[in-house]
Amino acid sequence: MNNKIDIDRYNRVKKTTTIHYNMEVNQVLSEIIDDFPDKLNGMTYFYDRFRPIEKNKSLYPKEKKTIASMCIHVPVEIIYALGASSVRICSGAYSTDTAGADFLPAKICPLVKSTAGAIYLDMLPGNANPDLIINPTTCDQKKKIGEMEDEIGKEFYVLEVPPSKDSEEARQYWHRSVKKMVKKLESVTGNRLTRRKLKKSIKMILTAQAEYRRFMKLRRKAPVIFGKDAQLITNAYFFDNLNSWTEALATLNDELEERIAQKHHVVGPRAPRLLLTGSPSIFPNMRTHLLIEKLGGIVVYEEFCSSSRMLSDTVAVDEWFLYDMVPAVADRYLKPNTCPNFTPNDDRIRKILLAMKEYDADGIVYQTFTGCQLYDLESRKIGKELEKAGYPVLNIELDYNPKDSGQLTTRLEAFMESIKDQKRTKRKKI
Amino acid sequence: MKKINIKKYINNANVSRFRFWIQLISFFIFVYGGYFFIEIGSRLPIFSCPYVPGSPGGCYLLGVQHELNSTWHTIFSPRGISILKSLGIFLLFFIFLNKAWCGFVCPLGTLQDWITRLRKSLGFSFTRYDEMSFKRLKVIKYILLALLILIPLAINNSFFGLPKLSHSMHTPFCKICPARTILPLFNGDTSQIYIDFTDTTTIILTSLGLMVAALFLVGSFVKKRFFCFFCPMSALQFLFSKIGLLRLIKNGDKCTRCGNCSRVCDVGITEIADDILSKNIIKDDCMMCLKCVEACPEEGALKVKVLNFDIFSATEEGFFKRYGGTSKFETSNKDDVLNSNKNKDE
Structure with a gap:
C-alpha cells in the first residue's frame, strides 16, 4: 500500500466497517441482554467484554507481546509461559466478513472471510495488535489465508497440524511442530521458555478449566442459564485476561448454585433442550442461539471449537520438566481434539452422544456455515449416527448475513414443535 | 452420608504418594524382613529373592524352576501334586492384588522407581519405545517364561530325542535375573557378583547375569520400569490376571x-x-x-x-x-508475571 489512493481507500473502508461493526455489536448485545428479562448479575462482566473499545485503547498491555491464534490447535499455555498475551482472532462479525470478501473468493466460509477482514482492517478483539499470528494448518481455507501475508499486511506463522491424530507418526509430527513453534515464539517474545513459567501457565489454565467444568456441571443440573450466555462466556475466553475471566466465572458459578438451590430456572421443564454443534458460533454471530432461545427452547451444550472443545480437555504431566511438559501440552491440542480436520474423527460422534445423555438433550441442531466444507461433510455421518441413537437432528445452513433469519426461524420452530410433541407423548406413555 | 465422604476422600487422594510409602515399607520387609523373623512363604508373585540374606520369602519363579527340574515320571506321579499345590499358593497370593504386586510390592520394581526418581532429580529426560519396538520387545517376557519352564524340564527329559541339557542349566532364569545380583547388595552382600567357572554353561549364564544387572541399572535410568517390560513374572501374572x-x-x-x-x-x-x-x-x-x-x-x-x-x-x-487448578478459584495471583494486565478496561 504505497499508493495514496490505496491508503485513502483502506481508511475509508476501515471507517465504514468500524461503524457497521459497532452497530452490529450493539444490536446483538442488546438482543442478548434486553430480550431476556431474567438476568444473571454475574453475566454483566462478560457482556461488557464485548462492548466496542475506543480506538486507541487496548485490552493488552503494551510492554507485552501479543500472539494471535486462528484455531484452537495453538497451545496457549506456551504463549502465556513466554510472557505474551494470547488472543484468538476468529471472528463472527458480518461487517468484517464483507470487508474480507474484497480479496477472498465469494463462496468460502464466512468465518474465514470475516477473520481475514478483521486482520486486514486491524479490528481484532480487544484492539489487539498482534506481533505474530499463528495459523495452524487446519481447514484448507484458513490455511490459504496464511499465504496472503502481503495482501493482509501481517506476519503469519504456519503451525503444522497433522491430518490425523490417532497414529504415532501424527503425534510425533505434532510434537515436533509444537517444539518448532516454541522456538519461533521465543524469538518473537525475546523470552526463554522455562520449566517454572510453563508449569505456572499450565496450572493457570487448569484453574480456568476447573472453573469451566464446574460451570458445565451446574448447567447439567438444572436449566439455570441460557446457552447464549454460556456461549458468550467461552467466547470471552478468546481474548480476555485469563485470571479475571476465571474469577468472573467463579462469581457466576456461585450465583448459579444459588439459583439451583432456589429452583430459579430460566425455562420451564417442557422447553426443548437442544445440543448445538457444527461450525462454531462466535460473537456477534449468535443467531442460532438467539433464535432457539427466543422460541422458547434452551441450548444445553455446544460442541463447538469456540466452547467445550476449547476448554474441556486437560493437561496431565508426569514429570514437571520441559521435556515432558511441552509434549503434554501439545497432546491436549491433538488427541482429544474433535476438530473435523482430523480423519477419522469418530471421537466427535462419541462426544456428542455422551453429551446428549449427560445433558439430557432432546435434539441436535447441526449448523453449517455456507462454504464450510469440513463440517458440511461430517454432518451426514453424524446425523445418521445420532438418528440411529434415536435423537432428532436438524441441519441448518447459514452465513453471517442476518437476512435469512426468517426461513431459519420457521425451520427451528417446526423442529422444536416436533420435539415438544415427542416429549408430550413420552410423558403420556409414562 | 459419611460413606460418601470417605469415597470422595479416596478419589481425591494422591495415590502415587501412598504408593511410594507402601513401596518403601514392602521393600524393607522383602529385603530385610528375614532379619526380623518374618516368614511369608516361598511362592510369592514378586521378586522376593531367596538369594537375599534378609529375604523373608521366595519368588515363585525360583520355585517353579526347581519343581520342574524333574522327570516326566515324577511330575505325573503323586509327587507332581506339589507342583499344583505351589501354583495354588502362588495364585492365592496373586489374586488379592492382581498386577498391583508389581506396582506396589515388588522390591525390584521399587528399586526402578527409585532410580527414576534419581534421574528426575538430575533433570534428565526419559525415553520411550516407539510403537513398533514396543510390540516387538514385549514378546521377550513370554519367551523368557517359556524358557524358564522348558529348560528345567529339558535337563531331565529328552525332547524329541534331543540330548538332555547339562545340569548346570538349573534355575536358568535366576542365573540371569538382576534381582539375584542387585538386591543382596542392600544387605551388604556382594557374594552374588561372581562368574561361576565350573563349566562353559555356568560361565556364560553368570556373566550374562552380570551383564543383565548392569543393563538393569543403566536401562532403568533412561527408561521407567525398564526391566518390568521383560519380566517373566509379569507374563506369568498376566496369564492369570482375569481372576484377580x-x-x-x-x-x-x-x-x-x-x-x-x-x-x-x-x-x-x-x-x-x-x-x-x-x-x-x-x-x-x-x-x-x-x-x-x-x-x-x-x-x-x-x-x-x-x-x-x-x-x-x-x-x-x-x-x-x-494436577493443579482447584475447582474453586481462590487467589487471583495479581502479582503473577503472566497476569500484568494493568490497563484492562478503562
Whole structure:
C-alpha cells in the first residue's frame, strides 16, 4: 500500500466497517441482554467484554507481546509461559466478513472471510495488535489465508497440524511442530521458555478449566442459564485476561448454585433442550442461539471449537520438566481434539452422544456455515449416527448475513414443535 | 452420608504418594524382613529373592524352576501334586492384588522407581519405545517364561530325542535375573557378583547375569520400569490376571481419548487411552500403579474395583486436586508475571 489512493481507500473502508461493526455489536448485545428479562448479575462482566473499545485503547498491555491464534490447535499455555498475551482472532462479525470478501473468493466460509477482514482492517478483539499470528494448518481455507501475508499486511506463522491424530507418526509430527513453534515464539517474545513459567501457565489454565467444568456441571443440573450466555462466556475466553475471566466465572458459578438451590430456572421443564454443534458460533454471530432461545427452547451444550472443545480437555504431566511438559501440552491440542480436520474423527460422534445423555438433550441442531466444507461433510455421518441413537437432528445452513433469519426461524420452530410433541407423548406413555 | 465422604476422600487422594510409602515399607520387609523373623512363604508373585540374606520369602519363579527340574515320571506321579499345590499358593497370593504386586510390592520394581526418581532429580529426560519396538520387545517376557519352564524340564527329559541339557542349566532364569545380583547388595552382600567357572554353561549364564544387572541399572535410568517390560513374572501374572480380585475397569463411552492416562503410564501402554471397547483394561505390561486413574479427568471413565465395589475412581475433582487448578478459584495471583494486565478496561 504505497499508493495514496490505496491508503485513502483502506481508511475509508476501515471507517465504514468500524461503524457497521459497532452497530452490529450493539444490536446483538442488546438482543442478548434486553430480550431476556431474567438476568444473571454475574453475566454483566462478560457482556461488557464485548462492548466496542475506543480506538486507541487496548485490552493488552503494551510492554507485552501479543500472539494471535486462528484455531484452537495453538497451545496457549506456551504463549502465556513466554510472557505474551494470547488472543484468538476468529471472528463472527458480518461487517468484517464483507470487508474480507474484497480479496477472498465469494463462496468460502464466512468465518474465514470475516477473520481475514478483521486482520486486514486491524479490528481484532480487544484492539489487539498482534506481533505474530499463528495459523495452524487446519481447514484448507484458513490455511490459504496464511499465504496472503502481503495482501493482509501481517506476519503469519504456519503451525503444522497433522491430518490425523490417532497414529504415532501424527503425534510425533505434532510434537515436533509444537517444539518448532516454541522456538519461533521465543524469538518473537525475546523470552526463554522455562520449566517454572510453563508449569505456572499450565496450572493457570487448569484453574480456568476447573472453573469451566464446574460451570458445565451446574448447567447439567438444572436449566439455570441460557446457552447464549454460556456461549458468550467461552467466547470471552478468546481474548480476555485469563485470571479475571476465571474469577468472573467463579462469581457466576456461585450465583448459579444459588439459583439451583432456589429452583430459579430460566425455562420451564417442557422447553426443548437442544445440543448445538457444527461450525462454531462466535460473537456477534449468535443467531442460532438467539433464535432457539427466543422460541422458547434452551441450548444445553455446544460442541463447538469456540466452547467445550476449547476448554474441556486437560493437561496431565508426569514429570514437571520441559521435556515432558511441552509434549503434554501439545497432546491436549491433538488427541482429544474433535476438530473435523482430523480423519477419522469418530471421537466427535462419541462426544456428542455422551453429551446428549449427560445433558439430557432432546435434539441436535447441526449448523453449517455456507462454504464450510469440513463440517458440511461430517454432518451426514453424524446425523445418521445420532438418528440411529434415536435423537432428532436438524441441519441448518447459514452465513453471517442476518437476512435469512426468517426461513431459519420457521425451520427451528417446526423442529422444536416436533420435539415438544415427542416429549408430550413420552410423558403420556409414562 | 459419611460413606460418601470417605469415597470422595479416596478419589481425591494422591495415590502415587501412598504408593511410594507402601513401596518403601514392602521393600524393607522383602529385603530385610528375614532379619526380623518374618516368614511369608516361598511362592510369592514378586521378586522376593531367596538369594537375599534378609529375604523373608521366595519368588515363585525360583520355585517353579526347581519343581520342574524333574522327570516326566515324577511330575505325573503323586509327587507332581506339589507342583499344583505351589501354583495354588502362588495364585492365592496373586489374586488379592492382581498386577498391583508389581506396582506396589515388588522390591525390584521399587528399586526402578527409585532410580527414576534419581534421574528426575538430575533433570534428565526419559525415553520411550516407539510403537513398533514396543510390540516387538514385549514378546521377550513370554519367551523368557517359556524358557524358564522348558529348560528345567529339558535337563531331565529328552525332547524329541534331543540330548538332555547339562545340569548346570538349573534355575536358568535366576542365573540371569538382576534381582539375584542387585538386591543382596542392600544387605551388604556382594557374594552374588561372581562368574561361576565350573563349566562353559555356568560361565556364560553368570556373566550374562552380570551383564543383565548392569543393563538393569543403566536401562532403568533412561527408561521407567525398564526391566518390568521383560519380566517373566509379569507374563506369568498376566496369564492369570482375569481372576484377580483387584481390577482396572474402563468405561469407553466416557473416554475422550485425551491420552492423559497413557502419557503418565510408566510402561507406556497406549491401549489404556485408545481402546474404548474393552472393559477390563489390564494389559500384560500393566503394574497397576494407578497413575492412569489419577490422571483421568473424566468422571468414572477409569475405575479400580475389588469384585464389584469401586474403590478408586477417576473424578474431575480428584484430577484437579492432584494436577493443579482447584475447582474453586481462590487467589487471583495479581502479582503473577503472566497476569500484568494493568490497563484492562478503562
